[in-house]
Amino acid sequence: xxxxxxxxxxxxxxxxxxxxxxxxxxxxxxxxxxxxxxxxxxxxxxxxxxxxxxxxxxxxxxxxxxxxxxxxxxxxxxxxxxxxxxxxxxxxxxxxxxxxxxxxxxxxxxxxxxxxxxxxxxxxxxxxxxxxxxxxxxxxxxxxxxxxxxxxxxxxxxxxxxxxxxxxxxxxxxxxxxxxxxxxxxxxxxxxxxxxxxxxxxxxxxxxxxxxxx
Amino acid sequence: xxxxxxxxxxxxxxxxxxxxxxxxxxxxxxxxxxxxxxxxxxxxxxxxxxxxxxxxxxxxxxxxxxxxxxxxxxxxxxxxxxxxxxxxxxxxxxxxxxxxxxxxxxxxxxxxxxxxxxxxxxxxxxxxxxxxxxxxxxxxxxxxxxxxxxxxxxxxxxxxxxxxxxxxxxxxxxxxxxxxxxxxxxxxxxxxxxxxxxxxxxxxxxxxxxxxxx
DNA sequence: CAGTCAATCGCACATTCGTGGTATTTTCAT
DNA sequence: ATGAAAATACCACGAATGTGCGATTGACTG
Numbered sequence: 001x002x003x004x005x006x007x008x009x010x011x012x013x014x015x016x017x018x019x020x021x022x023x024x025x026x027x028x029x030x031x032x033x034x035x036x037x038x039x040x041x042x043x044x045x046x047x048x049x050x051x052x053x054x055x056x057x058x059x060x061x062x063x064x065x066x067x068x069x070x071x072x073x074x075x076x077x078x079x080x081x082x083x084x085x086x087x088x089x090x091x092x093x094x095x096x097x098x099x100x101x102x103x104x105x106x107x108x109x110x111x112x113x114x115x116x117x118x119x120x121x122x123x124x125x126x127x128x129x130x131x132x133x134x135x136x137x138x139x140x141x142x143x144x145x146x147x148x149x150x151x152x153x154x155x156x157x158x159x160x161x162x163x164x165x166x167x168x169x170x171x172x173x174x175x176x177x178x179x180x181x182x183x184x185x186x187x188x189x190x191x192x193x194x195x196x197x198x199x200x201x202x203x204x205x206x207x208x209x210x211x212x213x214x
Numbered sequence: 215x216x217x218x219x220x221x222x223x224x225x226x227x228x229x230x231x232x233x234x235x236x237x238x239x240x241x242x243x244x245x246x247x248x249x250x251x252x253x254x255x256x257x258x259x260x261x262x263x264x265x266x267x268x269x270x271x272x273x274x275x276x277x278x279x280x281x282x283x284x285x286x287x288x289x290x291x292x293x294x295x296x297x298x299x300x301x302x303x304x305x306x307x308x309x310x311x312x313x314x315x316x317x318x319x320x321x322x323x324x325x326x327x328x329x330x331x332x333x334x335x336x337x338x339x340x341x342x343x344x345x346x347x348x349x350x351x352x353x354x355x356x357x358x359x360x361x362x363x364x365x366x367x368x369x370x371x372x373x374x375x376x377x378x379x380x381x382x383x384x385x386x387x388x389x390x391x392x393x394x395x396x397x398x399x400x401x402x403x404x405x406x407x408x409x410x411x412x413x414x415x416x417x418x419x420x421x422x423x424x425x426x427x428x
Numbered sequence: 429c430a431g432t433c434a435a436t437c438g439c440a441c442a443t444t445c446g447t448g449g450t451a452t453t454t455t456c457a458t
Numbered sequence: 459a460t461g462a463a464a465a466t467a468c469c470a471c472g473a474a475t476g477t478g479c480g481a482t483t484g485a486c487t488g
Binding site: 368369371372394395396397398400401402 | 463464465466467468469
């Protein structure tokens with residue numbers, strides 16, 4: 001163990017898995033596992049007195065605080081700390097939650113030890129190691145994220161006015177900002193309502209957000 | 215070239231790159247490039263008369279129809295057709311758009327030929343090959359997607375009323391639906407506005423969508 | 429030229445909103 | 459019992475909305 005070696009913390013409640021993986025890491029040149037914890041809470045007790053590690057390997061299904069919640073809390077300490085998830089969970093919701101909270105990589109526990117070591121090196125090189133099946137799932141998640149972008153044939157001016165309305169301006173304020181008569185804005189909004197099939201501000205704002213009209 | 219070999223189409227306007235990569239693929243056991251096109255439009259002319267390929271390698275910056283638009287149109291032919299992006303673009307918007315339209319992988323043109331061949335094999339094995347820098351960027355995109363869920367201390371009743379207001383009901387309509395006096399709804403809404411620091415319907419609806427208040 | 433569309437402007441007015449203020453009752457915790 | 463929070467209700471009124479109707483001008487196209 002040398003000062004330049006990469007310091008890794010592991011948070012994993014299965015003690016056999018934790019010990020065997022710690023051994024692998026400690027036997028790998030250039031890295032060492034200074035701590036391995038069975039829970040996030042344990043890690044946070046130590047974090048107050050020591051420097052943050054260079055990487056965290058984090059399970060999700062943990063006693064007490066889950067790995068997802070753990071990401072949140074680690075992120076309050078450092079936005080850049082690489083956090084590689086190492087878990088059995090591959091359902092969409094868990095993957096999505098972990099990534100949204102800021103996971104830097106996502107491996108499954110059936111990964112070989114070589115793959116895990118390679119992934120540690122990858123995250124150090126600026127990558128984002130993902131299990132192959134997870135990568136596929138991640139890309140599929142984007143299709144679900146895609147907002148249905150609708151087209152109601154709004155004119156340029158109508159969109160301009162709509163943006164200001166959605167931002168909370170009254171008709172008179174919109175008129176003042178665009179150097180128009182109040183009546184002009186009123187007419188445009190009337191036309192917008194007809195095109196969008198709504199008749200209230202609430203309706204129009206909802207539609208803008210739900211259907212990405214800009 | 216055998217019947218079981220993987221049929222790949224390439225869509226790439228740089229003819230030198232297109233030819234050299236086609237050669238690499240044709241020299242790789244188990245795969246062949248039956249067509250290489252300089253534009254999406256050319257590919258769609260052929261697609262009407264031939265079977266779809268097993269994989270498409272797709273550039274983004276193309277003459278005429280862009281690769282992003284091309285994904286959309288290929289997806290109308292097949293939801294499962296693997297489409298690997300091979301491009302110089304690594305800006306967030308382009309990556310995001312390509313993935314949302316259904317890209318199955320995303321490589322950069324500085325990838326080695328070995329990496330490209332390996333990625334083809336990876337997508338066939340059910341993966342989603344991503345350039346390392348792109349993978350990192352993709353995970354960062356999730357943090358941006360995460361909606362900041364805020365808590366303004368709204369009571370149960372306030373949330374109930376807010377939902378109906380956001381859905382487009384007038385105060386009187388809300389009162390009728392909840393068997394309350396108009397004045398009660400008015401008071402609740404007054405309190406909601408104070409808690410959310412807004413003073414218009416547009417403001418409150420925007421806040422609900424931006425900050426996931428329900 | 430005629431027709432269409434977009435932009436601009438106006439009238440009229442019933443309806444609704446937003447906000448300042450007030451009050452009572454019920455429920456829960458100390 | 460007391461106090462706080464939530465729920466309910468009310469008054470007042472200027473500001474703003476939503477919708478029916480109408481018109482003119484400019485740019486573009488066939």
